[in-house]
Amino acid sequence: MTSGHRPLPELSAALARGELSSADLVEDALARVDAWNRRLNVFLHVDAAGARAAAAASDTRRARGCLRGPLDGIPYALKDNIVARGMPATCGSRFLAGFVPPYDATVVERLRRAGAVLIGKANMDEFAMGSSNEHSAFGPTRNPHDPERVPGGSSGGACAAVAAGMIPLAFGSSTGGSVRLPASFCGVVGAKPSYGRVSRYGLVAFGSSLDQIGPIARSVEGAARALQVVAGEDPRDATTCRAPVPDWVAALDEGIAGLRIGVVREHLGEGIDPVVRDRVEEAIRVLEREGARVVEVEMPHTRFAVAAYHVVSGAEASSNLARFDGARYGRRADRVADLEELYVRSRADGFGDEVKRRILIGTFALSAGYHDEYYGRAMKARSLVRRDYEKAFARADALVSPAAPVLPFRLGERLDDPLAMYLVDALTIPANLAGVPALSVPARPTGDGLPVGLQIQAPVLEEARMLRVAHAWERVAGLGALPRLVPGEAA
Numbered sequence: 001m002t003s004g005h006r007p008l009p010e011l012s013a014a015l016a017r018g019e020l021s022s023a024d025l026v027e028d029a030l031a032r033v034d035a036w037n038r039r040l041n042v043f044l045h046v047d048a049a050g051a052r053a054a055a056a057a058s059d060t061r062r063a064r065g066c067l068r069g070p071l072d073g074i075p076y077a078l079k080d081n082i083v084a085r086g087m088p089a090t091c092g093s094r095f096l097a098g099f100v101p102p103y104d105a106t107v108v109e110r111l112r113r114a115g116a117v118l119i120g121k122a123n124m125d126e127f128a129m130g131s132s133n134e135h136s137a138f139g140p141t142r143n144p145h146d147p148e149r150v151p152g153g154s155s156g157g158a159c160a161a162v163a164a165g166m167i168p169l170a171f172g173s174s175t176g177g178s179v180r181l182p183a184s185f186c187g188v189v190g191a192k193p194s195y196g197r198v199s200r201y202g203l204v205a206f207g208s209s210l211d212q213i214g215p216i217a218r219s220v221e222g223a224a225r226a227l228q229v230v231a232g233e234d235p236r237d238a239t240t241c242r243a244p245v246p247d248w249v250a251a252l253d254e255g256i257a258g259l260r261i262g263v264v265r266e267h268l269g270e271g272i273d274p275v276v277r278d279r280v281e282e283a284i285r286v287l288e289r290e291g292a293r294v295v296e297v298e299m300p301h302t303r304f305a306v307a308a309y310h311v312v313s314g315a316e317a318s319s320n321l322a323r324f325d326g327a328r329y330g331r332r333a334d335r336v337a338d339l340e341e342l343y344v345r346s347r348a349d350g351f352g353d354e355v356k357r358r359i360l361i362g363t364f365a366l367s368a369g370y371h372d373e374y375y376g377r378a379m380k381a382r383s384l385v386r387r388d389y390e391k392a393f394a395r396a397d398a399l400v401s402p403a404a405p406v407l408p409f410r411l412g413e414r415l416d417d418p419l420a421m422y423l424v425d426a427l428t429i430p431a432n433l434a435g436v437p438a439l440s441v442p443a444r445p446t447g448d449g450l451p452v453g454l455q456i457q458a459p460v461l462e463e464a465r466m467l468r469v470a471h472a473w474e475r476v477a478g479l480g481a482l483p484r485l486v487p488g489e490a491a
């Protein structure tokens, strides 16, 4: 077992006891990336020299007895839409190939301050638009559990890196499920905090009323520790909330006795793979045995969520992506006659088909004469989804459902059918529309060893409760199964 397969808290403890050095962890991570990256296409950029230097600095701090906390010396990866000073950031797009940002995202700054060691940047769907990682301009990431299948998206590289034991921690972004969906497909823990919990300064914006950064780790405690470090108000992101960040790790062991767990009937019915349903029902029975009280709740408007999301996120994306015009960042078409041609050619050559589709949908939804019919109605549907949550949380303390309606599918299976691809997010999108925290923790895998994700949602700013429920399940079920990566296949 490589160190990347050991959960983060175990590695922190081993570092603190002096059994391992940060340099060991980094060498292990680099060797694992070397062995598997060609096959899985997880990392777009690896900074071996930077990581070695940061690890050496951490080991010196340890020797002097001045560690900066539980993440000091721990290697991690970033989805390639979160910027780190001096390290390429492509967002999975040809448009940004060669772009090197001159500053750190707030999460990166906080992780640096905590002593964590950045290894590199992980593959993703272009500009975070996708559910399978197949929309990356740099080729799809493959699922470590079965390389013929997708890892989920859009934070597919970040989740596959953790699942493949390359690193114990990664950060992704979620606009409609891009942390939970790939976490569920890869058999790792992925959390989307409440809207406003984590600063998006330095995250390349997709849908600004929806975007959140979230941690990915093998265990719930690992995710909690990582979230603890990056959460909290940031003057550089006006949407961050002032609420103090509670001690999430300390709250993990409080148990779930007496907690009301809401089961959304609509989310276990039609359109859900029977194996997924079976595994989630099994987890619900376990939570009941652990002392929770199971109640049924209704969320009748979540059936509008996917449609509303694509209008709202498309509208916001069409505006956010206007900055990629050939004049400022990355790609610039050459030999153009005028400014108009610079815009047109840079964007036509730089963006992939899915991104163009989103920009077109969004621009249309905002265009004069159609604004009320599309954007206005989508916002009304969003309010109805929010109200569903308010009602559900009046009866239940947390909600449990599948993270995804389907199992990890084969590469190419949904690529020509955008609607089939969009529907994979049906159960994750509602939490983004409402701003509530939600995570995916591995349920018991299928008979063939494919991961299944259990989604747990809680009211706004109640991450502690969400993590507690996930931890209660994980204590009984154990961590997600490791993939059977056969060394001979590495080439």
Ligand code: GLN
Pocket (backbone or CB within 6 Å): 128, 129, 130, 131, 153, 154, 173, 174, 175, 176, 177, 178, 179, 206, 313, 425
């Ligand atoms: N899969 C969804 C989409 O394609 C969500 C993406 C995300 O959360 N970044 O828009």
